[in-house]
Amino acid sequence: MLFGVSVCFISMVFLLVFGVSSVLVGIFLLMFDISLFLDWEIFCINGSSVTMTFLFDWISLIFLGFVMFISSIVIMYSEGYMMGDVHIVRFILVVLLFVVSIGLMILSPNLIRILLGWDGLGLVSYCLVIYYQNPRSGGAGMLTALSNRVGDVALLLGICLASSWGRWEFLFYLDLVGRDLVFFSITGLVVLAAFTRSAQMPFSAWLPAAMAAPTPVSALVHSSTLVTAGVYLLIRFSPAVMGGVYQTLLLFISGLTMFMAGLGANFENDLKRIIALSTLSQLGVMLFSLSIGLVGVAYFHLLTHAFFKSLLFLCAGVVIHNVRDFQDVRAMGGLRVYLPVTISCFNVSNLALCGMPFLAGFYSRDLILEVCSMGLINSFSFFLVVFSTGLTVCYSFRLSYVSMFGDYNVGSCSSVRDEVSIITWPMIGLMTMAVLGGALLSWVLFPSPVVVCLPLWLRVWALVVRFMGAVLGLFLSMVSVLGQRSRYLVSYSFRRFSGRM
Amino acid sequence: MVILGHGLCSSGLFCLANVRYERVGSRRMVIGRGMLSFIPGVTLWWFLLGVCNIASPPSLNLIGEILLMGSLVGWSWVCIPALALVSSFSACYTLYMYSSSQHGRFYSGVFSSYGGVLREYLVFFLHWLPLNVLILRGDFLLVYYSSL
Numbered sequence: 001m002l003f004g005v006s007v008c009f010i011s012m013v014f015l016l017v018f019g020v021s022s023v024l025v026g027i028f029l030l031m032f033d034i035s036l037f038l039d040w041e042i043f044c045i046n047g048s049s050v051t052m053t054f055l056f057d058w059i060s061l062i063f064l065g066f067v068m069f070i071s072s073i074v075i076m077y078s079e080g081y082m083m084g085d086v087h088i089v090r091f092i093l094v095v096l097l098f099v100v101s102i103g104l105m106i107l108s109p110n111l112i113r114i115l116l117g118w119d120g121l122g123l124v125s126y127c128l129v130i131y132y133q134n135p136r137s138g139g140a141g142m143l144t145a146l147s148n149r150v151g152d153v154a155l156l157l158g159i160c161l162a163s164s165w166g167r168w169e170f171l172f173y174l175d176l177v178g179r180d181l182v183f184f185s186i187t188g189l190v191v192l193a194a195f196t197r198s199a200q201m202p203f204s205a206w207l208p209a210a211m212a213a214p215t216p217v218s219a220l221v222h223s224s225t226l227v228t229a230g231v232y233l234l235i236r237f238s239p240a241v242m243g244g245v246y247q248t249l250l251l252f253i254s255g256l257t258m259f260m261a262g263l264g265a266n267f268e269n270d271l272k273r274i275i276a277l278s279t280l281s282q283l284g285v286m287l288f289s290l291s292i293g294l295v296g297v298a299y300f301h302l303l304t305h306a307f308f309k310s311l312l313f314l315c316a317g318v319v320i321h322n323v324r325d326f327q328d329v330r331a332m333g334g335l336r337v338y339l340p341v342t343i344s345c346f347n348v349s350n351l352a353l354c355g356m357p358f359l360a361g362f363y364s365r366d367l368i369l370e371v372c373s374m375g376l377i378n379s380f381s382f383f384l385v386v387f388s389t390g391l392t393v394c395y396s397f398r399l400s401y402v403s404m405f406g407d408y409n410v411g412s413c414s415s416v417r418d419e420v421s422i423i424t425w426p427m428i429g430l431m432t433m434a435v436l437g438g439a440l441l442s443w444v445l446f447p448s449p450v451v452v453c454l455p456l457w458l459r460v461w462a463l464v465v466r467f468m469g470a471v472l473g474l475f476l477s478m479v480s481v482l483g484q485r486s487r488y489l490v491s492y493s494f495r496r497f498s499g500r501m
Numbered sequence: 502m503v504i505l506g507h508g509l510c511s512s513g514l515f516c517l518a519n520v521r522y523e524r525v526g527s528r529r530m531v532i533g534r535g536m537l538s539f540i541p542g543v544t545l546w547w548f549l550l551g552v553c554n555i556a557s558p559p560s561l562n563l564i565g566e567i568l569l570m571g572s573l574v575g576w577s578w579v580c581i582p583a584l585a586l587v588s589s590f591s592a593c594y595t596l597y598m599y600s601s602s603q604h605g606r607f608y609s610g611v612f613s614s615y616g617g618v619l620r621e622y623l624v625f626f627l628h629w630l631p632l633n634v635l636i637l638r639g640d641f642l643l644v645y646y647s648s649l
Contacts, residue, residue: 042637043639043640044640045639050564112567115558116559119557120557123557126596134605135605141604142596142600145592146592146593146596149592150589153588154585156570157570157574160570163567163574164575
């Protein structure tokens with residue numbers, strides 16, 4: 001409390017105002033095709049100038065506005081969620097530091113400036129993950145910090161290599177693509193950094209582990225800001241990545257990540273870890289679309305995904321609070337009767353995630369699928385993307401069936417309700433954006449529709465896969481609820497193997 | 502540059518270690534854990550000086566490390582794996598030091614202790630401030646030494 005006003009309220013209003021104005025300025029810059037470049041030379045040594053650079057264009061400003069908007073909503077929510085916590089002021093301040101770091105990272109075309117935000121993100125996320133004082137969160141924080149440190153070191157080495165250029169604004173050197181060994185190595189290091197930050201295949205263990213953080217942090221950090229920093233960096237670097245060995249590598253790794261995460265989520269029983277794995281598979285989708293050349297669509301999916309994924313985490317937080325801090329989905333059940341508002345939001349965001357027509361995820365996800373179906377990629381990658389779409393629907397429906405239908409499994413003595421307005425209003429606000437966001441953004445970002453020519457069966461194929469996924473999800477939910485009796489339905493070793501991924 | 506940065510940073514960390522020693526009465530990691538619950542103010546300084554130690558921006562250590570590593574990499578690319586390992590390991594032990602001393606349940610054998618006092622906070626602040634502000638005029642330091 002500061003002068004009788006809570007720190008949450010102040011930060012929420014501040015972030016909301018700045019977020020909305022940043023989006024509006026971003027749309028203005030997009031309409032008139034303007035980019036602003038501010039450069040402040042701090043000092044110049046050995047012929048290299050260390051500069052503080054800001055790049056204001058529509059990509060950075062719209063993304064920054066969305067980050068601020070979501071963080072304002074999450075901070076409002078955490079006032080209710082963290083109610084009674086003695087250290088709530090410290091918590092909110094660390095979250096604000098986090099937003100500042102990602103802002104610094106977004107607005108920068110300069111490698112040293114990117115490192116400023118990038119290191120800040122890693123360290124602040126470490127603080128947030130170890131917020132609860134138990135050994136489990138300590139271990140998860142260590143895993144997170146050290147995995148991300150690999151990326152930091154890669155970026156640092158990239159900076160060292162780039163010191164032979166004399167400047168660290170990589171945007172000026174993009175015409176060296178394919179001609180310069182130094183630039184080639186720097187691109188490799190940046191791709192490595194983006195892989196660690198976006199938790200792609202060899203570094204994917206930290207993302208589910210980092211769910212030890214408080215739920216508002218997961219909503220902010222692990223859905224829309226921290227993990228998307230890697231995707232954003234690759235969007236900025238996309239001219240260098242395209243058309244080379246890195247593009248192939250990216251296609252391969254991201255396809256496998258999305259497949260692995262989708263499969264793992266189907267056999268996971270921790271509510272937050274399921275959502276974390278679904279984030280992982282969506283990150284795979286973003287990098288996949290980036291690697292087949294759809295940079296704009298990857299950016300679009302980044303923004304829509306931020307909405308429905310943070311909504312999903314907020315709803316999961318309410319559910320976890322209400323079922324006496326259980327996170328195991330098998331302990332839930334029948335929640336649709338007791339938590340109507342939360343479960344409606346949960347369903348909306350789940351459907352948006354699956355790509356239900358006219359919700360947020362539909363516009364971006366379907367565009368990626370359709371362009372893939374047009375035959376730009378080989379059959380292996382096509383199989384991966386189609387199968388992962390089915391798996392997404394499968395785990396979303398399994399989650400819904402297990403937690404919302406059936407009997408109430410928690411125990412007789414509990415109070416399940418969602419009447420705390422400070423928690424439900426943020427969710428309703430985000431739900432509005434999860435419904436409308438996709439359409440609004442597609443009107444802004446793609447003024448002319450993308451032409452897709454497909455035979456009917458290929459178009460219907462995506463829907464068929466989703467339907468099959470939904471049926472399989474129902475089946476799997478029965479497996480997890482019935483447990484012991486039906487363990488032969490899916491062989492134990494397979495389930496164990498997939499659940500551990 | 503690295504000498505200056507490291508001088509400020511490690512001197513600050515030794516101060517912190519002494520503060521912890523005065524509070525807990527032992528240098529064992531196991532006994533003095535969970536200090537976040539005792540004196541959160543000092544934990545903040547542990548964090549700030551610790552991350553300066555692993556060359557987090559903006560600190561003199563970072564700019565020194567960039568220049569030094571840049572010259573080494575320019576000398577030979579063979580240095581790259583070694584530098585990467587050094588940088589990762591320093592992150593490992595610094596984070597280990599931070600988390601094992603500040604995070605977790607505190608040791609119940611500590612019977613009497615007291616919070617941070619203003620003098621100590623001033624010492625930490627005066628270590629930290631030049632470390633993060635001198636980066637704005639980093640070329641002064643370098644130009645002086647290169648003209649020697």
